[in-house]
Amino acid sequence: MxxxxxxxxxxxxxxxxxxxxxxxxxxxxxxxxxxxxxxxxxxxxxxxxxxxxxxxxxxxxxxxxxxxxxxxxxxxxLGTPEDPHPLQQAFIDEQAAQCAFCISGMIMTAHGLLQRNPSPTEADIKSALSANLCGCGTHLRIVRAVQRAAKVS
Ligand code: FES
Ligand code: FES
Known part of the structure; x- marks a missing residue:
């Protein structure tokens, strides 16, 4: 110890x-x-x-x-319920969560992407999130949420 x-x-x-x-x-x-x-x-x-x-x-x-x-x-x-980060708000707006188990990791990975690349293409987003697994299959909504967040970040 x-x-x-x-x-x-x-x-x-x-x-x-x-x-x-x-x-x-x-x-x-x-x-x-x-x-x-x-x-x-x-x-x-x-x-x-x-x-x-x-x-x-x-x-x-x-x-x-x-x-x-x-x-x-x-x-x-990142944010609070009263003052969510743009990524958190975008995931809500796109209703990107189903069970939500993967969502924390998705948002934190997307956060890293937007720090490096504030205007990612759809291919950039898919590449950045490709190793984050979602058993519910909400990938299309997750990509849309990251695109939405990139527009307002
Ligand atoms: S719990 Fe760490 S990568 Fe799965
Ligand atoms: S929303 Fe259920 S694992 Fe991704």
Missing amino acids: AEFTLDINGSRHTLDLDADTPLLYVLRNELGLTATRFGCGLGECGACTVSIDGRSLRSCQVPVASAAGRPILTLEG
């Missing part, structure tokens, strides 16, 4: 943890930030995607030791 300080959504949290604890477990189990989903735990579904240093990464594959001291953004840090 060692002490790690995490900078999450602008707040600092100091915790005693094993260095190889996946960031996903810390977010959900230690800090109650459950918007970040546990899908596969194997880096294969994208449900656990968060932003670290502005890069979209799969938090189930990030040891807490490598996330410490770097700015981490989760879905909870």
Whole structure:
């Protein structure tokens, strides 16, 4: 065990943890930030995607030791129900969620895309989200939501 300080959504949290604890477990189990989903735990579904240093990464594959001291953004840090981020509003406007299990990871991956490329083509969006799985098959609405958000961002 060692002490790690995490900078999450602008707040600092100091915790005693094993260095190889996946960031996903810390977010959900230690800090109650459950918007970040546990899908596969194997880096294969994208449900656990968060932003670290502005890069979209799969938090189930990030040891807490490598996330410490770097700015981490989760879905909870993007916006609020009263003041949603344009991506969150666009997903609502396009009714892009069915069960919504994948949506946090989709939004955080799309957030990374729009940071790098504020005017993505449809092909850019499909490419960026291609490794995020959605068992409900709402992909077309998800792409439309990202296009909508790009117009107002
Ligand atoms: S839970 Fe991390 S990629 Fe599936
Ligand atoms: S909306 Fe159900 S998994 Fe994507």
